[in-house]
Amino acid sequence: MARVDIPEIDLREVAVLRHAGAPDRRIASISDDSRQVEPGTLFYARETQSHGADRFVADALAQGAAAVLGSGLTPAPGVISIDRPEEAMADLILQANGWSSESVGITAVTGTNGKTTVSHLLAGLIGIDGEPVGVIGTLGWGLWSPRADYETTTNTTPGLIENWSLITRLVREGAREIVMEVSSHALTQGRVEGLPIRTGVFTNLGRDHFDYHGDIDAYLAAKAHLFTLPSLRQAVLNGGQSASETMLATLAARSDAPRTLCFALAPVKPIAGCGPTLSGHLESLEAGRLRLAVRGRGERASLNVPLAGRFNAENLLAALAARLVVGETLETLADRVGRLKAPPGRMESFKIGRGMTAVVDYAHTADALENVLSSLRESMPQGCRLGVVFGAGGDRDPGKRPLMGAVAERLADWAIVTSDNPRSESPEAIIEAIVAGTKAPESIDQIIDRHEAIATGIRRLADGRPGDCLLIAGKGHETGQQVGDQTLPFDDRLVVREQAREVAA
Numbered sequence: 001m002a003r004v005d006i007p008e009i010d011l012r013e014v015a016v017l018r019h020a021g022a023p024d025r026r027i028a029s030i031s032d033d034s035r036q037v038e039p040g041t042l043f044y045a046r047e048t049q050s051h052g053a054d055r056f057v058a059d060a061l062a063q064g065a066a067a068v069l070g071s072g073l074t075p076a077p078g079v080i081s082i083d084r085p086e087e088a089m090a091d092l093i094l095q096a097n098g099w100s101s102e103s104v105g106i107t108a109v110t111g112t113n114g115k116t117t118v119s120h121l122l123a124g125l126i127g128i129d130g131e132p133v134g135v136i137g138t139l140g141w142g143l144w145s146p147r148a149d150y151e152t153t154t155n156t157t158p159g160l161i162e163n164w165s166l167i168t169r170l171v172r173e174g175a176r177e178i179v180m181e182v183s184s185h186a187l188t189q190g191r192v193e194g195l196p197i198r199t200g201v202f203t204n205l206g207r208d209h210f211d212y213h214g215d216i217d218a219y220l221a222a223k224a225h226l227f228t229l230p231s232l233r234q235a236v237l238n239g240g241q242s243a244s245e246t247m248l249a250t251l252a253a254r255s256d257a258p259r260t261l262c263f264a265l266a267p268v269k270p271i272a273g274c275g276p277t278l279s280g281h282l283e284s285l286e287a288g289r290l291r292l293a294v295r296g297r298g299e300r301a302s303l304n305v306p307l308a309g310r311f312n313a314e315n316l317l318a319a320l321a322a323r324l325v326v327g328e329t330l331e332t333l334a335d336r337v338g339r340l341k342a343p344p345g346r347m348e349s350f351k352i353g354r355g356m357t358a359v360v361d362y363a364h365t366a367d368a369l370e371n372v373l374s375s376l377r378e379s380m381p382q383g384c385r386l387g388v389v390f391g392a393g394g395d396r397d398p399g400k401r402p403l404m405g406a407v408a409e410r411l412a413d414w415a416i417v418t419s420d421n422p423r424s425e426s427p428e429a430i431i432e433a434i435v436a437g438t439k440a441p442e443s444i445d446q447i448i449d450r451h452e453a454i455a456t457g458i459r460r461l462a463d464g465r466p467g468d469c470l471l472i473a474g475k476g477h478e479t480g481q482q483v484g485d486q487t488l489p490f491d492d493r494l495v496v497r498e499q500a501r502e503v504a505a
Contacts, residue, residue, distance in 0.1 A: 002031070002032065002033065002036075002158070002159055002161040002162035002165055003029055003030065003031035003033065003036045003041070003161060003165065004029065004030050004031075004093065004161055004162075004164045004165035004168055005028060005029045005165075005168075006027075006028060006029065006030065006092075006093055006096040006097060006168070007028070007096050007097060007098075008026050008027070008028045008040075008096075009026065009027060009092065009095060009096040010024065010025070010026050011023065011024070011025055011026075011027060011042070011066070011067060011080075011092075012024050013095065014088065014091050014092045014095060015091075016082070016087070016088045016091060017069075017080060017082075017088055017091075017092065020080050020081075020082045020088075021080065022067065022080050023066075023067055023077075023078055025066040025067055026040065026066070027040055027041065027042045027066045027067070028040040028041075029041045029042070030042045030043075030044055030089060030092070030093070030161060030164070031043060031044065031161060032044040032045075032046055032159065032160070032161045034056040034059040034060040034063060034065075035063075037059075037060045037063040037064065037065045038063065038064055039064040039066065040064075040066055041060075041063075041064070041065050041066060042065065042066055042067050042068075042069055042089075042092075043056075043057070043060035043061075043065040043067070043068045043069070044069055044070065044085065044089065044160070044161060045057050045060070045068050045069065045070035045073055046070060046085075046160075046190070047071075047072075048189075053070045053071065053072055053073055054073055054074050057070075057073065057074070057076070057079065061076075061078060065078070066078075067079070067080055068080065069082075069085045069088065069089065070085050071083060071084070071085050084193070084194070086160060086190065086193035086194030087193070087194045087230075088194075089160075089164070089194060090164075090194035090195065090196070093164055093168065097168065097171070099171065101196065103171065103176065104167065104170075104171050104175070104176055104177070104178060104196055105176070105177055105178070105196055105198040105199070106167075106177075106178045106179070106180050106195055106196055106197045106198060106199075107122060107177070107178070107179050107180070107197075107198065107199040107200075107201060107322055108180050108181075108182040108192065108197045108199070108200050108201065108226055109122070109137075109179065109180070109181055109182065109201040109203065109318075109322075110181075110182045110183070110184070110187065110200070110201070110202055110203070110223050110226050111201075111202055111203025111204045111205065111223065111238075112203070112204055112205055112206040112207075112208050112365060112367060112368075113203065113204055113206060113311070113363075113365065113367060113368045113371065114203040114204060114311070114314070114315045114318070115137065115138070115156070115181040115182075115183075115203060116137055116138045116139060116181060116343055116346065116362070117312065117315045117342060117343060117346050118201060118203055118315045118318045118319050118322075119135060119137050119179045119180070119181050120135070120139070120144075120148060120342070120343040120346075121315060121316055121319035121340055121342075122179050122201075122318075122319040122322050122323070123135050123144035123179045124144065124146065124319075124336070124339075124340045125319055125320070125323050125333060125336055125337070125340070126144070126177055126179070126323070127143075127144040128146075128336050128339055128340065129336070131177075132144075132173060132174035132175045132176070133175055133177050133178065133179065134166075134167070134170035134171075134173075134175035134177070134178035134179070135150060135178070135179055135180075136153065136157070136158070136163070136166055136167075136178065136179075136180040136181065137153075137156055137157075137179075137180060137181030138156045138181055138362075138477075139343055139344070139477060140152045140153055141153050141158075141166050141170075142170075143170065143173055143174075143175060144179075146341065147344075148343045148344050148477075153166075155183070155185075155186070156181050156183045156186075157180065157181060157182050157183045157185070157186030157191050157192065158191065159191050160190060160191050160192070160193065160194070160195075163180075163191065163192065163195060164195075167195070180192075180195075180197075182226060184209055184219055184222035184223055185209070185222075187222045187223065187225045187226055188222045188225070192226075192229070193229075195231070196231055197226075197229050197231050197232060198231060198232065198233045198234060198326075199232070199233065199234040199235070199236065199322055199325065199326065200226045200227050200229070200232055200234070200235050200236070200258075201235075201236040201318055201321075201322050202223065202226070202227075202235075202236070202237050202238055202241075202243075202244060202247050203238055203314075203315070203318055204238055204241050204243070204314075204367070205219070205220055205223065205241060205243035206365055206366070206367030206368070207365060207366060207367065207397070207399070207400050207403065208365045208397060208400065209396070209397055211395075211396055211397045211398070220243055220246055221246075223243070223247075224246050224247055224250045227247050227250040227251050227258075228250060228254070232258050233258050233259065234258055234259045234260070234261075234322075234325045234326060235247065235251055235258045235259070235260045235261075235325075236260075236261050236262075236263065236318060236321045236322050236325055237260065237261075237262045237263075237274065238262070238263060238264070238314070238318065239262030239263060239264035239268070239270030239271055239274040239277050240264045240265060240268035240270065240271075240314075241271070242271060244262070244271055244274070245271055245272075245273070248260075248271075248273050248274070259325055260274075260275060260276070260325075261275075261276050261277070261278060261296075261297075261321045261324060261325040262274035262275065262276065262277045262278070262321070263277065263278040263279070263280070263296075263314070263317040263318055263320070263321040264277055264278075264279055264280070264317075265279075265280045265281075265282065265310070265313055265314045265317060266279060266280065266281045266282070276296070276297060277296060278294060278295075278296035278297070278317055278320060278321045278324060279294065279295050279296060280292050280293065280294045280295075280313055280314075280316075280317045281293045281294075281295075282310060282313050283302070285309075285310060285313075285375075285378055285379050286379055287308065287349070287357065287379050287380075288306060288307075288308045288347075288349055289304070289305065289306055289307070289308070290304075290305055290307055290308070290309075290310075290312065290313055291303065291304050291305075292305060292313050292316065292317075294317065294320065294330065296321075296324065296330070297324055297330075299329060299330035299331065300330070301330045301331070301333075301334040303316070303334060303337050303338070304338055305337055305338060305340065306338075306340070306341050306342075307340075307341070307342055307347070308342070308347040308349070308359075308375065308376075308379065309347055309371070309372065309375030309376070309379075310371070310374070310375050310378065311371040311372070311375060312342065312347065312375075316337070316340075320333055320337075343477070344476070344477040344493075345360055345361065345362050345475070345476025345477030345478070345492075345493070346361060346362060346476060346477075347359055347361050347372070347375075348360045348361070348476075348493065350493075350496050350497065350500055351500070352458060352461055352462055352470070352496075352500050352503065353461070353462040353500075353503055353504065354466055355465075355466030355467060356461050356462060356464060356465075356466065356467070356468045356469065356470070357468075357469045357470070358457075358458060358461060358469070358470045358471075358472060358496050358500070359372075359376060359469060359470070359471050359472070360472045360473075360475075360476060360492045360493050360496060361471060361472070361473050361476055362473075362474070362475065362476025362477065362478075363390075363471075363473040363474065363476075364392070364393065364420070364473070364474045364475075365400055365404070366400055366403035366404045366406075366407050368473075369388075369390065369404055369407045369408065369473055370407045370411065372471060372473065373386065373388065373407065373408070373411040373412055373471060374411060376469050376471060377411065380467055380468075380469055381467040383467075384464075384465065384466075384467035384468050384469065385413040385414070385464055385465075385468045385469075386411070386412050386413050386468070386469050386470075386471070387412055387413060387414045387415065387416070387457055387460060387461060387468075387469070387470045387471070388408050388412040388414075388415050388416070388470070388471045388472075388473060389415075389416045389418060389453050389454055389457040389470065389471070389472045389473070390404065390408060390415070390416075390417065390418070390420070390471075390472070390473040390474050391417060391418045391419050391420035391427075391430065391431065391434070391450070391474055392404055392420050392430055392433075392434055392474070393420045393421045393422075393423065393474075393482075394420075394421060394422040394423035394424060394425030394427075394430055394482075395423040395424055395425060396423075398433060401430065401433040401434045401436075401437065402433060402434065402436050402437025403437060404434055404437070405417070405433075405434040405435055405436065405437030405438045405444070406437040406438060406439075408438075408444075409437075409438040409439065409440070409443075409444065412471070414443075414445075414460070415444050415445065416444075416445040416446075416447055416453045416456060416457050417431050417434050417435055417444055417445070417446050417447075417453075418431070418446075418447050418448065418449070418450045418453035418454075419431070419448055419449070419450045419453075419481070419483075420450075420474045420475065421475070421478075421481055421482035421483075422482070422483055422484075423482050423483070423484070424484060424485075427448050428448065431446050431448065450481065450490065450492075450495075451490075451495055454472055454492065454495045454496065454499065455495070455499050455502075457470050457472065458470065458496065458499035458500065458502075458503060459499070459503060462503040472492050472496065475490075475492050476492070478490075478491070478492075479491045
């Protein structure tokens with residue numbers, strides 16, 4: 001629920017609203033929360049999971065709303081009901097602020113894993129030399145900064161009105177491009193309808209959010225909706241993912257033809273129909289750094305990048321492709337790449353003891369956990385041991401829990417299962433479900449308290465030998481732990497630093 005303030009404008013100055021019978025009234029704000037309505041507010045009446053679009057219309061009018069806008073609304077004085085109210089709101093906001101449809105463009109990144117890293121890298125490619133570029137996503141919102149020092153948002157992808165409020169503020173601060181993470185929930189719930197999304201990026205598809213979508217087909221369909229948005233002009237797809245076939249079919253069904261560029265990391269062969277492809281060959285993978293040879297659109301470049309892991313090579317390709325598809329060149333991009341770095345809580349490493357390493361990462365699905373563990377193993381000296389501390393979130397897709405347990409058992413030498421964000425669920429029950437996916441549950445340590453689990457993991461790591469590594473997965477950059485209806489202060493990175501000092505003492 002949010003509100004966006006705009007310069008005063010008469011509703012009848014917006015052609016689509018005038019044709020829909022808008023009353024001759026001036027408005028200075030838009031809100032989808034009837035409690036925030038005051039004289040001069042346009043109330044956006046929308047349907048949610050819990051109520052119909054008409055639910056708060058009477059309340060908004062009683063609060064003094066200048067008018068109500070929505071779809072399928074019951075006719076009444078001051079109520080404007082049209083088929084695509086989101087597009088009418090976009091026209092209204094752009095016109096009120098004196099922007100043209102070209103004043104701001106959004107690149108939307110969707111996919112199960114990699115949204116935050118791709119968004120951060122992409123924003124860096126645009127803004128590292130000082131160009132203001134906006135960011136909206138898991139880390140928060142604001143003008144891009146290498147430190148990712150942003151203000152928090154309510155969700156990875158905020159609601160539609162909150163999005164417009166943030167976009168308005170970012171444009172007023174000088175941003176003409178915005179990079180936004182777009183979740184499957186947001187695509188299903190209409191949170192990005194009518195936004196000036198020019199480029200859509202698809203990273204990958206794995207198992208997540210089945211508690212909401214039900215199955216993989218519905219989840220994939222939600223992601224594919226990004227490529228139906230009328231404002232889209234360019235598309236970037238993961239050519240190594242069979243799910244991209246759905247995106248290609250979605251694009252082919254359009255009456256227009258957005259420019260499309262695929263990316264793929266060797267040795268994967270791009271799927272049929274991908275057309276132009278940006279390909280990458282991983283030349284070397286060391287702790288915290290990779291060398292990547294890229295080729296595409298008649299250009300070649302060799303990149304030396306301070307990123308860790310094979311999957312981050314793929315994330316970098318996605319970010320590069322998103323700039324190439326709008327007309328930049330590999331030559332200009334290569335100059336900026338070496339100055340990029342991963343966002344906080346994504347493969348963030350810490351030195352422990354005599355040459356051991358702890359890594360904090362946001363991996364919270366089976367696919368993500370497999371990617372990170374595999375990448376760490378690939379960069380470790382032969383014979384060294386890899387441990388993992390992880391859990392799974394409560395009130396979220398329970399089907400992925402045993403899958404995560406199986407991945408940890410297969411790819412790590414030892415594992416500690418602990419609490420993540422249990423929310424309303426029993427931590428013990430979540431841990432039990434994770435361990436149920438293992439073949440030898442007796443070999444998996446179970447420590448409910450996350451602080452103690454990390455401390456135990458660090459002590460075990462410090463007792464090992466140089467080159468050993470410990471992954472602390474699931475929460476990454478987060479600074480709180482959701483227990484019941486409370487969010488308690490908790491930061492994996494702070495605990496790691498604290499324990500590193502203790503073992504060094």
